[in-house]
Every structure is written in structure tokens, then in C-alpha cells.
Amino acid sequence: MILAQNRLQLLNGNKFLLVLVTLLFFSSCGIFSDSRSKRPRYKNKRTTVKHRPKKKNTSKVDSVQWPDNHNKNEQSNKDELFGTIKKDQYVVDLLIPFDVNKAYDNLEMFEKSSSNKFMHYYMGIMIALEELRQQGIGITLNVFDAPIKNNRVSVIKSKISLNLPDVIVGPYQKSQIREMAYYAKRKHITMVNPWNAFSSVASNNPDYIQLKPDLKKYYESIVEDIDDNYQAKDVYLIGLDDKYHKRRLSKIQKIHLEKHEGANEYNTFIINKDSLSKGETAYDSLFTKNMLNTKVFIIPNWSFKDESFIYSALRRINIEKGEQKVIVYGLPQVLLNSTKIGYSLFKRLNIRVASQNYLDNNNYNVKSFKNKFYKRTSTFPEKHNYAYDGYDMMMFVGKNLKKYGTKFQYFIVGKEQNFLNNSILLSKNIKKEDLRKERLDKINYFENSKLNILGFHRNRFDKFK
Numbered sequence: 001m002i003l004a005q006n007r008l009q010l011l012n013g014n015k016f017l018l019v020l021v022t023l024l025f026f027s028s029c030g031i032f033s034d035s036r037s038k039r040p041r042y043k044n045k046r047t048t049v050k051h052r053p054k055k056k057n058t059s060k061v062d063s064v065q066w067p068d069n070h071n072k073n074e075q076s077n078k079d080e081l082f083g084t085i086k087k088d089q090y091v092v093d094l095l096i097p098f099d100v101n102k103a104y105d106n107l108e109m110f111e112k113s114s115s116n117k118f119m120h121y122y123m124g125i126m127i128a129l130e131e132l133r134q135q136g137i138g139i140t141l142n143v144f145d146a147p148i149k150n151n152r153v154s155v156i157k158s159k160i161s162l163n164l165p166d167v168i169v170g171p172y173q174k175s176q177i178r179e180m181a182y183y184a185k186r187k188h189i190t191m192v193n194p195w196n197a198f199s200s201v202a203s204n205n206p207d208y209i210q211l212k213p214d215l216k217k218y219y220e221s222i223v224e225d226i227d228d229n230y231q232a233k234d235v236y237l238i239g240l241d242d243k244y245h246k247r248r249l250s251k252i253q254k255i256h257l258e259k260h261e262g263a264n265e266y267n268t269f270i271i272n273k274d275s276l277s278k279g280e281t282a283y284d285s286l287f288t289k290n291m292l293n294t295k296v297f298i299i300p301n302w303s304f305k306d307e308s309f310i311y312s313a314l315r316r317i318n319i320e321k322g323e324q325k326v327i328v329y330g331l332p333q334v335l336l337n338s339t340k341i342g343y344s345l346f347k348r349l350n351i352r353v354a355s356q357n358y359l360d361n362n363n364y365n366v367k368s369f370k371n372k373f374y375k376r377t378s379t380f381p382e383k384h385n386y387a388y389d390g391y392d393m394m395m396f397v398g399k400n401l402k403k404y405g406t407k408f409q410y411f412i413v414g415k416e417q418n419f420l421n422n423s424i425l426l427s428k429n430i431k432k433e434d435l436r437k438e439r440l441d442k443i444n445y446f447e448n449s450k451l452n453i454l455g456f457h458r459n460r461f462d463k464f465k
Contacts, residue, residue: 202444332355428443
């Protein structure tokens with residue numbers, strides 16, 4: 001749990017920091033303590049826990065093909081098969097990198113820090129917990145500070161072992177996730193990774209749930225949308241002449257060809273880096289061919305280190321395209337957060353982005369959340385959207401625990417769930433070798449596969465698909 005020997009410096013007039021310090025010592029849920037035996041303030045009266053015995057059956061079951069008729073007997077069989085347990089009160093352990101021992105000299109430093117983002121995330125969780133409690137869903141939340149640069153997982157595991165939780169959420173850093181995923185696997189505890197997509201941290205571990213789609217899922221989403229609407233001969237993969245870019249272009253080409261046997265390849269266009277800034281043209285004769293056809297570009301770069309390349313490539317397309325219609329597909333990390341790429345390029349290039357997140361500010365529930373967040377913190381949640389993500393994660397965990405029990409992941413495969421800022425559609429990650437041998441019951445882990453295609457419309461990105 002949170003070990004906070006050194007308090008953050010208080011900043012005059014900043015209620016959010018006061019909230020942070022207050023939470024570290026006097027949380028309204030009684031969760032910031034070093035003793036697991038302390039009784040949470042909001043904990044409901046003790047109730048009898050109903051344990052369903054596991055079915056003694058050594059035969060393998062194809063868990064992908066469940067019957068459509070969900071009667072009570074079938075539901076009971078699933079409960080026994082997957083070992084899920086339904087309770088009146090669930091325990092969730094949250095490993096979050098508050099880094100509470102770090103001091104901040106001024107408000108600006110704190111606002112730019114990861115601690116601020118995760119404080120927003122935690123406040124979103126608190127709002128969700130209050131709503132879940134009002135709905136009769138009992139959650140006891142225990143919080144542990146798991147700093148990114150100071151691995152405390154071994155200490156945290158020793159505390160968790162005193163009273164095993166039903167669900168573990170976090171931690172953030174890759175090596176910590178790997179260590180905790182192995183621990184959760186041994187203890188048969190459902191673990192939710194809400195922040196990162198790492199394909200190598202869990203293996204043969206159906207207790208592990210990854211809420212962020214990995215990069216391949218983004219590529220698949222873009223390819224699916226393009227192939228449904230355009231011809232391969234009008235699609236151009238854009239990159240520089242280096243291994244880093246060529247490898248990404250090759251991955252997308254492979255996804256396209258695997259999905260459509262016998263299909264034509266996309267065009268691959270390698271740009272000379274100097275031509276983006278010095279040459280008269282970066283795309284040679286590309287815009288003089290098939291001038292009546294809409295040209296579709298894919299720029300598959302994710303990292304902010306590629307921001308200058310992405311901006312330069314878009315700027316040159318805008319200059320050279322003339323009156324031809326173009327559509328550019330890309331990824332959200334840079335396109336939705338860049339300070340260089342403005343509305344003019346979004347509009348003229350018909351930019352479309354594959355994104356897990358979509359926040360409708362006109363939605364009543366979003367407005368209600370904003371009001372609740374402001375009343376608690378005197379600030380708004382928009383800056384990082386972490387508050388929405390924290391709320392969505394806790395609602396996802398809480399509601400599915402209530403309905404399906406501790407192994408809820410087995411019961412929600414293929415069932416899309418929509419929250420304030422996130423859409424979640426769990427699928428089973430199965431290794432290629434097992435897929436080839438049709439061993440569909442060999443689950444590597446569960447992962448979110450839901451992505452939206454956002455298009456720029458009326459000065460904002462909105463759902464295109």
C-alpha cells in the first residue's frame with residue numbers, strides 16, 4: 001500500500017494537491033494504510049461467500065464455441081468450468097505509480113508530472129467506486145504505490161499474500177507487470193493491465209487481461225477500414241529509407257495480404273528525408289497518376305520521436321496534392337496530441353485515426369462525470385483524460401465482477417462494452433502454433449481488440465466507424 005514518509009510540498013491555492021495529500025492519509029475508503037486488517041469505511045456488512053466447486057473433468061473444452069442459449073444450467077456449468085466465484089464483497093488491489101515520496105517545488109512541476117496524471121486516474125476510480133456502491137456492488141479497494149523507477153513489487157507481493165485479492169490492477173512499468181503477472185498466474189488471481197500493451201509479459205496466463213490494444217490491433221483496424229472502402233492500387237504506405245520504417249510498412253502489407261488471399265499489394269512509397277525539407281517535390285510523380293482517384297496514405301508511426309517526420313510528410317502531401325482528394329490514416333499518439341499538426345491539415349487531408357478512446361462531450365454521462373470531478377478537485381479532467389480512463393476501468397471491473405464473478409473475462413469475450421472514454425471488446429490471444437493446431441482452448445491471455453476509426457468533422461475528431 002502507500003508508504004508516504006515524506007509529504008508533498010503544499011502549494012498555496014491548489015486544491016488538487018491538497019486533495020492528493022489528504023487522500024494519502026485519510027482516504028474516504030480507508031485504503032491508504034499499511035495494515036490489511038483495517039476495516040474500510042464503506043465496507044458492507046459481512047455476508048456469506050458462495051463458493052462454487054470446480055467440476056472434476058479432465059477433458060478439454062472448446063471454450064470459443066459457447067451455446068447461444070444462456071439458461072441457468074449452462075451458466076452454472078460455465079461457473080464450474082472456469083472456477084469463477086461470486087461474492088457480495090470483492091477485494092481489488094490497485095498498484096499505481098503515485099511516487100508519493102517525490103517533492104515538487106512548484107505547481108507547474110506537479111502538473112507536468114506523471115503523479116498528476118495518476119492522481120486524475122485515481123480520482124476517476126473513486127467516483128466509479130461511489131457509483132458502484134450506490135448500485136449495490138461491494139468493492140474493497142487497497143492501493144499500493146508502485147513507482148516506475150523504484151521497483152517495490154516484491155514488497156507489495158508480501159503484503160498482498162497476507163490477504164489475497166480477487167483482482168489486481170496494474171502496475172505500470174513493464175518489468176513490474178511481468179513479475180506481477182507471474183505472481184497472479186501462480187495464485188490464480190485475475191489481473192488487469194490498464195495502461196500498456198506488452199505482448200511478452202504474460203504467457204499461457206488466462207488470468208491476465210490487457211485493456212490496451214497492441215500496435216498490431218491498430219494496424220488491423222486501419223487495414224480493415226481501408227479494404228472495405230478502397231482499392232489496393234490507390235493505397236500508399238509512406239516511410240523513410242531505413243529499417244525502422246520499412247519494418248512497419250512490411251507489417252501492414254502482411255496484414256492486408258493475409259486478410260485477403262490473392263489481393264493486390266498496397267503501394268510502398270519510400271521518401272527521401274532531404275526532399276521533405278529541401279526538394280521541390282517529395283512524392284515525385286505520385287500525384288500525376290490516376291488523378292481522378294482518391295489516394296489513400298498510411299503513415300504508421302506511433303512514437304513522438306517521429307513527430308517531425310509525420311508533420312513534414314503531411315505538409316508535403318498538402319502542398320503537392322493540388323485539388324486531388326486524399327485520405328490519410330494514422331495513429332493517435334502523435335496525430336491527436338501534436339502541437340505542429342493543426343486543423344488545416346486535419347481538414348484538407350481528411351485525416352483518420354484508429355483510436356481506442358472516444359470522448360463525446362455532449363453525452364449526459366460525460367457531463368455528469370465532469371461535474372462530480374470538479375466538485376472533488378476544483379479542476380477539470382480533460383487535460384490527460386486519465387480521470388475518464390480510471391473511471392472506465394473501475395466500472396468495467398466492478399460491473400463484471402458483480403455479474404460474472406472473479407473469472408469474468410471468460411464470460412465477456414466478444415461482448416462489446418462502452419464506457420465514457422473507452423470501448424472494450426475482449427478477445428482471446430492464442431499463440432500462432434496453437435491456432436494452427438486448432439487448440440483454441442489454449443489461451444495465452446485476454447486482450448482488448450476494440451478500436452474506433454475517428455475522422456475529422458466540424459473541427460473535431462468524431463466516430464467515422
